Structures are given as C-alpha cells and as structure tokens.
Amino acid sequence: MGGNKELFDVEKNDKLGRYAVASQDLKAGDVIFSEKPFAYGPKSDSPCLCLGCYNPVDCTKLCSKCSWPVCSDDCEKLPCHKDFECDVFSKAGVKFQPVEDPTDVCLQYECITPLRFLLMKEKDPKRWEAEVQPMEAHNDIRKTKPIWEFNQHNVVEYLRGPCKLDRFPEDLIHTVCGILEVNAFEARTPSGYLIRCLFPKLAILSHNCISNIHHAIDCKGTGDSEDFSVTVRAAIDVKKGAQLHSSYTYSLWPTLVRREFLKEGKYFDCTCERCSDKTELGTHCGTLKCQRCDNGVIVSTNPLDDTCEWKCTHCDYKTTAVAVRKVYAAIQADLDQVEYVVGPEGLQQRETLYKKYKSVLHPKNSYINILRSALVQLYGKADGYSLEDLPDIILERKVELCTQLLEVLDVIEPGKSRIRGMVLYELHGPLMVLARHQYQNDAIKKEQFKEQLRKAIDALGEANEILKQEPETLPEGQLSKITEQAYQQLNENFDMLVETAC
Known part of the structure; x- marks a missing residue:
C-alpha cells in the first residue's frame, strides 16, 4: 500500500476465530489494504500448464x-519456477512423465503449489510465523x-x-494442503487462465454471502515477486468496527448450492442473513415456480x-430439498454445455435455455440471472448482433x-462490484x-431524449x-x-449529440 496505513484491525472470538473489522469509517472504493501472495501456482x-506463465501447453517444450x-x-527462467520446483526436481532427478492428453487433469501438478508453499516457509520464516501459521487448515x-x-x-x-x-514432516505437508484448500483465492493470468493464490490478510476476512469488500488481483505477467498482488477495497460504505466480509463462493448461485460448496470445500455451515432467508432477501435466487x-x-x-421440505406459497404442493438440488444440477x-460457446450460436443456445427454464424458475432465480449475465454480453458483440444491427425490440430486451440483473445485484453484490460495473x-x-x-422517429420529444441520453451516460x-x-x-x-x-467525450459533446441526433 505504499506505506499507507491499513484500514482494518484483527479481532478474535471462539465462534469466528480471527476476523477483520474496519478501523475507521470507510467509503465505497476506499483501499483497505494490499498484499502480495505468500505462495501461488496451479x-x-x-x-498441463506452463510452470512459468500458466498457459496451457502440449508438453512438447x-x-x-x-x-x-x-x-x-x-518462462523456464522465471523466478516462480526456477527458484522453486525447478531446483528441487532437477536435484532429485524427478522428471515429468508424458501424458496422453495434456488438456485432461494431470495429477503430477498437485504437488506444485504445496511445494512452493513449503519452500516459501523456509525463504520467509517470519511471514510464515506471523501470518500463515495461524491460518485454519481443518x-x-x-x-x-x-x-x-x-x-x-x-x-x-x-x-x-x-x-x-523428507525434511518436511507429513503433518506439515497436510497442513499446507489444508490451508490452500480452505483459504486460497482464484486469480486470472493475463491469458485468462485460473491459478490459486494464498493471501494471509485477505483470508482473515470472514465469509458472508453478501460481501462488503471487493478484491482485485493484479498479474503483471513478469513472474517476479510482484505477481498477483491483491488490493482490497470497500464495496459499500462501512462503519468503524463493522466486520469486513469477503465471499468465498459465487454470488449468483442459490443458497442450496452455496452452502453445499462451503460445507464441502471450506468446512463450515453458512448462516448469514441471505442463507437464513427463504426468499434470499427478496431476490428469490433459489425459488421455483x-x-x-x-x-x-x-x-x-x-x-x-x-434436507427440509420445500412448499408452494399458494397450494399444498410439497417437495424435498434433495429433489430441488437435482433440478439445479440438471440446469447447471x-x-x-454452452459455457464456452460464443458468437451467434452461443447467444441462440442461451436464449433457448432461457425459454426452456422460465416456466420452471422464478424470474429472479440464479440460473436465469446466470443466463442474463451471458446474454447481455453477447447482444451487441456477437457477429450480426452489433448494437447498430439490433432492432429496437432486441435493444429493449438487452436493456x-x-x-433485471442489476435489481438482483443491488442485493447480493451491492456497491462497487466487478459484475455490476460490467452490467x-x-x-x-x-x-x-x-x-x-425514438427521437428520430418522433416517439419522444427533445427533452425526453436528453433525459434518456443523460441516463445512459450516467450508467x-x-x-x-x-x-x-x-x-x-x-x-x-x-x-x-x-x-x-467515452464518458469524457460524451459529456463534452452532449449538446452536439442532441443537435445532430436527427
């Protein structure tokens, strides 16, 4: 943080263990702290990935x-590889064994990040003792x-x-694996591929399915010690002494799925306000028709x-949580199947799914929102679907x-969140x-046009x-x-935009 004071204090109790609170009143966007990862890797x-830049490889190099x-x-000269596993593997004569399909899961990579973690313990024992050793491994x-x-x-x-x-005891290696499983955060490389990073300070923040912080991980692509530093900001205004909450799960998932993920991967039952409310605070992210x-x-x-019953609000129909989870799994x-399908085909396939499930799911259900999130990015970008190509009825659909997506995000990801900015x-x-x-077709008057234009520029x-x-x-x-x-130009040329619109 360039020497700036970190804006949080660490407290502890029997229920939560260590947790962070704001050390002063925070405004949305305030930087709370920054830190470098203790360790990171696949x-x-x-x-199979390059152990320098983490791009997929065919294993010929x-x-x-x-x-x-x-x-x-x-890449083989980058410190993240050269100073860690490369030295160990070369001295021990441990070579990579050829694989049939490099795109499949490769179990040989399971050791890489724990190994880097263990070597960092030796390279930086002070940080290990002060920040990492107190972390929970379960x-x-x-x-x-x-x-x-x-x-x-x-x-x-x-x-x-x-x-x-063998200088590393078995229990220590298991502890390192546990710390990574429970506390690591995903980070994107410049090419868009995911790795995991351990940020000891970020991990102190307790979980809540509605986060009041936003974290951004910066990969500079150099492979040196500056890689993947994280900056944590307040997403909303936070009062002094209030807990700082991070979310360990995907906010668009419904409660059943979020709680299952947290139980299986993080080893706790979430009882936050959102999880405790049958309508998920009015968003109905888990509700079925x-x-x-x-x-x-x-x-x-x-x-x-x-394992409880699920009931209709108007008739005597009942079902089970297990049955609902099966519905979710089928939709997921x-x-x-369409996650990596882009362009016009991806757009059409998602619209097909949207129509298929709108009679089954509440209009604000999580899976409808996941489809909305993809559709709003495809309309305007897919070939043949640029904004200028779209008829008004499709433009209105994108709006x-x-x-609709923003209405849900206002509740489950309030404030300055990445997804809100994109939407x-x-x-x-x-x-x-x-x-x-509308202005060109005389559907609205000049003043209304100016209002609509200002609304777009404000967004x-x-x-x-x-x-x-x-x-x-x-x-x-x-x-x-x-x-x-674009924002600067639109504001500077607002009057001209109005006068030249016809």
Whole structure:
C-alpha cells in the first residue's frame, strides 16, 4: 500500500476465530489494504500448464534444467519456477512423465503449489510465523475425507519420496494442503487462465454471502515477486468496527448450492442473513415456480436445513430439498454445455435455455440471472448482433436483461462490484441507441431524449467508477480505459449529440 496505513484491525472470538473489522469509517472504493501472495501456482485438478506463465501447453517444450513443461526459454527462467520446483526436481532427478492428453487433469501438478508453499516457509520464516501459521487448515475434519488420502498419495508421498524432501514432516505437508484448500483465492493470468493464490490478510476476512469488500488481483505477467498482488477495497460504505466480509463462493448461485460448496470445500455451515432467508432477501435466487397452480412459488421451509421440505406459497404442493438440488444440477449441466460457446450460436443456445427454464424458475432465480449475465454480453458483440444491427425490440430486451440483473445485484453484490460495473457498461449502449431511434422517429420529444441520453451516460460513468479499480492486466481494467474516454467525450459533446441526433 505504499506505506499507507491499513484500514482494518484483527479481532478474535471462539465462534469466528480471527476476523477483520474496519478501523475507521470507510467509503465505497476506499483501499483497505494490499498484499502480495505468500505462495501461488496451479489449482488442484489442473491440466498441463506452463510452470512459468500458466498457459496451457502440449508438453512438447520442457524446461532444460528440470524437464517439466514450460512454453518457452523465457518462462523456464522465471523466478516462480526456477527458484522453486525447478531446483528441487532437477536435484532429485524427478522428471515429468508424458501424458496422453495434456488438456485432461494431470495429477503430477498437485504437488506444485504445496511445494512452493513449503519452500516459501523456509525463504520467509517470519511471514510464515506471523501470518500463515495461524491460518485454519481443518485437519481434524479433512482426515475423515477422501481428500486426505488423495493428498497423501499425490503430494505427501511424492514430495517426501521421489523429490527427497523428507525434511518436511507429513503433518506439515497436510497442513499446507489444508490451508490452500480452505483459504486460497482464484486469480486470472493475463491469458485468462485460473491459478490459486494464498493471501494471509485477505483470508482473515470472514465469509458472508453478501460481501462488503471487493478484491482485485493484479498479474503483471513478469513472474517476479510482484505477481498477483491483491488490493482490497470497500464495496459499500462501512462503519468503524463493522466486520469486513469477503465471499468465498459465487454470488449468483442459490443458497442450496452455496452452502453445499462451503460445507464441502471450506468446512463450515453458512448462516448469514441471505442463507437464513427463504426468499434470499427478496431476490428469490433459489425459488421455483409451482407447476400445480398459477400463482404459487416453491420455497424452502428452512433454508438452513439442507434436507427440509420445500412448499408452494399458494397450494399444498410439497417437495424435498434433495429433489430441488437435482433440478439445479440438471440446469447447471445444461449451462455447462454452452459455457464456452460464443458468437451467434452461443447467444441462440442461451436464449433457448432461457425459454426452456422460465416456466420452471422464478424470474429472479440464479440460473436465469446466470443466463442474463451471458446474454447481455453477447447482444451487441456477437457477429450480426452489433448494437447498430439490433432492432429496437432486441435493444429493449438487452436493456430489460441488464435492469433485471442489476435489481438482483443491488442485493447480493451491492456497491462497487466487478459484475455490476460490467452490467452497467453493457446497459449504456442500448439505452443510447434506443433513445436516438425514438427521437428520430418522433416517439419522444427533445427533452425526453436528453433525459434518456443523460441516463445512459450516467450508467457509463458509474461503470467507469467501478472498472477503474480493476488492474490494467485484466479485461475489466483494459475496458476502464475505454469507458473513461467515452464518458469524457460524451459529456463534452452532449449538446452536439442532441443537435445532430436527427
């Protein structure tokens, strides 16, 4: 933070353990702290990646020293590889074993990030003792789970055996694996691929399904110690002494899915305000439509009980949480099928799913919102669907999709959140084009046109205020340069835009 005071204090109690509170009143956008990761590297279940830049590789190029996959001579010289696993593997003579399909999960990579973690413990023992050692690994719970045996075979025995690192005790390696599983955060590389980073200060923030902070991880792409530093800001105004909450899960998921993810991966039951409310604070992210009556919706009778009954609000229809979870899983499987389909085909396939499920799901249901999030980005960008190509009825649909999504985000991701900034950016374009069309066709008067134009520019301005928080190495940060310039030009040329619209 360049020497600036960090704006949080650490407190502790028996229920929460360590947690962070604001040390002074915070305004939305205030920087609370920044930090470098203690360790970072491939996620668990990773395919084959370059161990320097983390781009996918076909494994034909290997490091000249250790014979593990890299994508170039430059990458094998990067400190994140050269000063860590490369040295260990080359001294022990442990070489990468050829794989049939480099895009499949490669279990050889399971050891990389724990190994870097262990080596950092030796390189920076003061930070380990002060920041990392107090972190929770949940070894008592993890010993009863399949993950323990998985790590025993793929990490512990591999490092202590072939890699000749028996100076690290088994319990310590398991603890390192547990700390990573429970506390690591995902980060995107400049190419868009995901790795995991351990930020000890960020991990202190307790979980809440409605976060009041926003974190942005900056990858400078150099591979040195500056890589993947995180900056944590207040997403909303926060009073002095209030807890600072991060979210460990995806905000658009419904409660059943979020709580299952947290229970299985983070080893706790979330009882936050959103999880405790059967309507998810009025967003109805988990609500289904009743198929027995016209006006009823199906909600949980006890959202903190993952096995309870779900009932219709208008008739006597009942079902189980297990059945609802199966519905969610089927829908998620459909979404997974189209996740990487882009262009006109991706747009059409998602519209098909939207129509398929709108009779089953509440209009604000999570899976409808996930589809909205994808559609608002495709309309205006896919070939044949640029803003100037779209008829008014489709422009109105994009505005509607953005507006409906923002209504939910106002509750579940309030304030200066990345997704809100992106949706506001997507909203401003169709608002402007629609207003111009309506004015040109005499559907609205000049004053109304000016109001609509100002509304669009204000949406762009708010998007810019959010996106400028994003690192320039990420797409959102790059977009902020465009939004800032466009916002400035639109304001400066507002009168001319009005006069030349006809």
